Amino acid sequence: MTPAARRALDAAGRLFYERGIHAVGVDLIAAEAGVTKKTLYDRFGSKEQIVVEYLADRDERWRAFLAEHLRAAAPAPKARILAVFDASEAWVAEHSPKGCSMVNAHAEISDPAHPAYPVITGQKRWMLGLFTELAGEITPDGAATLGRTLMLLHEGALVAHGLGILPDPIRHARRQAEEALTALAGQRPG
């Protein structure tokens, strides 16, 4: 990626996230990045493609961020599950004051044929898969159920954080996840 393309993608990401995708024009992206529209269209080809790369780039950064947190976490399954919530709390504090960028993008992209659609659903499916996988290390039989519960708590916390409706929602979700895990341990002692 050329330096100008990198600057453009960074500017586009910030603007798309803060103001919404449809509300941001390519002229504004070019101006904010210190890049001409010509360069934008030489590198990306279309605004649609800029949107796709914005979401993919953000997803990639998040997964790397999360992987780092999981690597640093204690190896116990419970600790690894809670580390996901810790990673989210640190991530949103720095990058996501307005909630999940995938959920917000989904609000503006209705057509499933849109090239950004698989990026959005892919990230969510991946998160559900991760929660289910981690849940399986605790309760193989109840992995699907526990994974979905963790997913709901996590998504709910993200949207609650974005709306600013209650304080520290991710920390609250983490506590509830912890309680669900200990309650499960009570059912299956050993």
Next chain:
Amino acid sequence: MTPAARRALDAAGRLFYERGIHAVGVDLIAAEAGVTKKTLYDRFGSKEQIVVEYLADRDERWRAFLAEHLRAAAPAPKARILAVFDASEAWVAEHSPKGCSMVNAHAEISDPAHPAYPVITGQKRWMLGLFTELAGEITPDGAATLGRTLMLLHEGALVAHGLGILPDPIRHARRQAEEALTALAGQRPG
């Protein structure tokens, strides 16, 4: 509200929800409603105001829908809490295939000074208040905590439903809410 204004608001609501607010122009709203732009601006004054009334109207309908479900529910606090999830499940099946209209609108409206902002946050605060109030009938001391947990499960289920990432997320959230309530009853028998 005049008949033309009603038709316009219905059309605007449908279009805003399905395609996003910024993606829908007033010409399209007028055409879909069988109304001229003149009438639109005579009745509403601006597109911004149409957005505000769209959200307020939808909120009003949802609260009436929910109130009806709560009225028909058993008087026991637990049953009333679960009735909220039942109402949501019935509501989204009919009106919200793409998730919560307030959350989706929030993705497009970033400025807290936007006149639609208090409608969005107001609905969410009201829902949190309702959950907290219902929680208080079960555990007065833990009302805030339980209310927030129910809120997270509910919001998570709504967004999961909108993304179509897992089947029947609201029913799953209802089951988790039920488990949280029975676990609480175990802690505080009687």
Next chain:
DNA sequence: CACCCACTATACAGATCGGTATACCCTGGA
């Protein structure tokens, strides 16, 4: 009858949208 009001029809203003074209500058490598 006159009056008012909701509404329709059409045209337009001013701005911005995504996207394209022409022309020039600068730097690094063969």
Next chain:
DNA sequence: TCCAGGGTATACCGATCTGTATAGTGGGTG
């Protein structure tokens, strides 16, 4: 020294955006 490629600047295209203006229709009420 030449040249290609990344980048810049500017102007433009057709379409669409929100919002306004003018003119006229139909029904109900005093």
